Amino acid sequence: MKPLPSLDVLKTFLVVAQKLNFTRAADVLNLTQGAVSRQISGLESHLGYGLFVRQARGLALTPNGAMLLAPLQQAFAQITEALEKSGAQSGTLRVKCPTCAMRWILPRVIRLQNERPELVVEVTAAVSHGVEFNAEQFDAAIVFGQPTVKGVTIHHLFDEVLTPVCAPGLWKGKKGRAATPDDLADKTLLHPTRDRRDWLRWLEAYGYRGLPSTKAQHFDTLDLAISSAMQGLGVTIGDLSLIEEDVRARRVITPFSLCVPSGAAYYLIYPERPAPSAALQQFAQWLETEAAQTRANLSGYLQAA
Template sequence: MNNRLPSTKEMQAFIVTADHLKLTSAAQVLHVTQGAVSRQILSLEEKLNIRLFDRNARGLTLTEKGLDFLPLIKKVINDLQSAVEKVSNIKPVIRLKIPSCITTWLLPKIMTFQQAYPEISVELTSSIKHDINFSSESFDAAICYFTQVKDNTLISHLLFEEDLTPVCAPSLLPEGKTQLSVDEMKNLPWLHSTPHKCDWALWLANADSASLTSNHNQHFATLDLAVSAARQGFGISIGDVTLASLDMASGRLTRLHSLQVKSGKGYYLVYPKAANNLSLQTLITWLVDN
């Protein structure tokens, strides 16, 4: 066997260090000591007889050889992972980060995916943050909330555009009414998912009622908290039509007005271009098509 072939530990140490350009950060991601990462890198450089990093007082930078080697070795690791998945009896696990506000919409899709592909396990982690940093976060993919995806290291798939409309619990409506005029809404509490009230401001501007205000306002940290309060009858929230669809179909929420407004943003499924994960591609196809 060729003793110059790097070990998987050496390759992983190089990839993580190249992504962070700091031995301390790489050590934290790999759950080893800084010295262990340094030894793996030095061993790899000795086997290849090249220098992968320039070391200086500010940290590390990739050499020209290191820049050439990085995409090649990432492909090797991804191909190896795919090969193991094909023949292994161990379930492949897809680690997916999602914003907490889409959990209700996403869970039924994930459950039907798991029924269709029982050999693939999906591990969901929800967060109030709507972004992802694959260099420092250990996820295979994420669903993010963007105007557009500008990072050219990522592949993105639009799941749905955001369409905003006022929603509330049916119990808040006067008897015999199914909707309210914009002016009638000011008599009920308005629930805001952000301190600057941008969702309400956008919707009111498109309803030609930009100057209208409510007598009672309540602020929340996230969209799902504001919509949850609306479900419980505490007031009116601006909700996304897609995310609120299950609650509206079940009668837990009702639309107060026919006007819905595109915010210009949407929910995208994103993952690194370097990823070559067959199980992940199966999940992506499922979510985009369903």
């Protein structure tokens, strides 16, 4: 007996059968047209018969393809229903989160689970800022930047606002005047990105050209840069939305009053289909409330600055 084709390949067949066009199916599946075509060709070779007739203006199902379609649609519907039921009973939500946002979400999730032990949220940190729900086993994700995934529900959480950040003991500004970028000349600049774009964006908004210091260290994530700044190793660019609790606790200080919106933001996203479970809807509503408080705190901070 032949081994069964993978569920991913069978799902590709179902989407192609619905769209009868490789390009439109590729858009739905977030794959390239070539990848979809190769999956269908591989499935036809595995089965030993054709599934589609290639025509000038699209595709048509062969008799064998049409015979296969209905049972597979029913099977996938049963799988979806089973997953929804098991997820609803367990109450476990799997959430993907970029490492930079862990500083914001993890204390809140721990507090949520202390208050709502029946709602289990498993947060997985990742260096990447995106998610592919078709290929990754997550119920939801926090993403940075404008979401590009199709077929998802999007909740805006908060915007990125940049300003220099360092440990309290590192900064010794001159009394009686506001800090300027010249005060950074003897400091090590900690860069959250290799291209130094965050520092350069903030300095440009200040009206300062170039970098005020030749001493620098580079990191792959904002979280690593902030952790190094907390240890007194230098001054980094921090996102005020993510470090509000660190600022309030005086683990870090923000020596400059200038805060620059980068134009990027953080979002909670999850698939539109299947319909979100009750647990996911409750989590999304709770997270929006937490984000609204962060936005309010940030607004008050900016006004005070």
